[in-house]
Amino acid sequence: MSDGVKASVRYRTANEGIAILRDTIIFALRLYTMDKRKEGRYSRIYEQLKGLLIKTSNPEARMATICAVLHHKMDDFFWTGFYCLTEGQLIVRTYQGPVACQVLAKDTGVCWAAINQGKTMIVPDVEKFPGHIACDSRSKSEIVVPLCDKNKKIVGVLDVDSDKYETFDEMDALWLGKIVDLIYERS
Numbered sequence: 001m002s003d004g005v006k007a008s009v010r011y012r013t014a015n016e017g018i019a020i021l022r023d024t025i026i027f028a029l030r031l032y033t034m035d036k037r038k039e040g041r042y043s044r045i046y047e048q049l050k051g052l053l054i055k056t057s058n059p060e061a062r063m064a065t066i067c068a069v070l071h072h073k074m075d076d077f078f079w080t081g082f083y084c085l086t087e088g089q090l091i092v093r094t095y096q097g098p099v100a101c102q103v104l105a106k107d108t109g110v111c112w113a114a115i116n117q118g119k120t121m122i123v124p125d126v127e128k129f130p131g132h133i134a135c136d137s138r139s140k141s142e143i144v145v146p147l148c149d150k151n152k153k154i155v156g157v158l159d160v161d162s163d164k165y166e167t168f169d170e171m172d173a174l175w176l177g178k179i180v181d182l183i184y185e186r187s
């Protein structure tokens with residue numbers, strides 16, 4: 001290879017490297033901006049909910065208020081609702097979105113997994129979650145947050161579905177956890 005050809009190859013490689021670096025920086029900045037926007041929105045919703053939930057300590061009223069606010073203010077919340085344990089069954093309570101399953105088959109799906117494992121479940125692609133219960137085929141990703149009463153006993157879950165893949169991340173888990181904790185907090 002002549003010196004001229006070698007120089008041209010080096011030049012091309014350097015230019016490709018710069019382009020990859022530029023695209024990576026743009027991608028990282030975009031993710032950072034989206035994260036900041038989501039965090040800002042959750043923080044405003046949290047403050048609004050704290051103001052709304054002092055009117056009553058009734059858990060059903062608080063769940064309904066949380067559902068309405070989250071469903072209408074957060075992007076991509078296609079179905080937002082609560083399932084609560086009643087005599088060993090997981091039964092739907094207040095929700096916003098398309099009609100959902102009323103009773104979830106025991107120890108099956110994402111909601112039961114959150115109850116049984118006592119932790120928030122983030123599911124980027126519902127079809128890849130063994131036993132996932134599809135109440136609506138448009139749901140593509142999901143997050144389920146356990147709901148604890150004042151004795152720290154799990155009594156249900158907040159379930160949010162999105163009609164897009166990979167909607168939820170650790171930030172949703174953190175803020176939805178804080179929001180769900182308001183339900184049994186003393187006003």
Ligand code: SME
Pocket residue numbers: 079100101104108109110111112131132133134135136139142159161
């Ligand atoms: N997908 C849930 C069932 C409830 S719906 O998403 C509203 C599950 O697998 O437990």
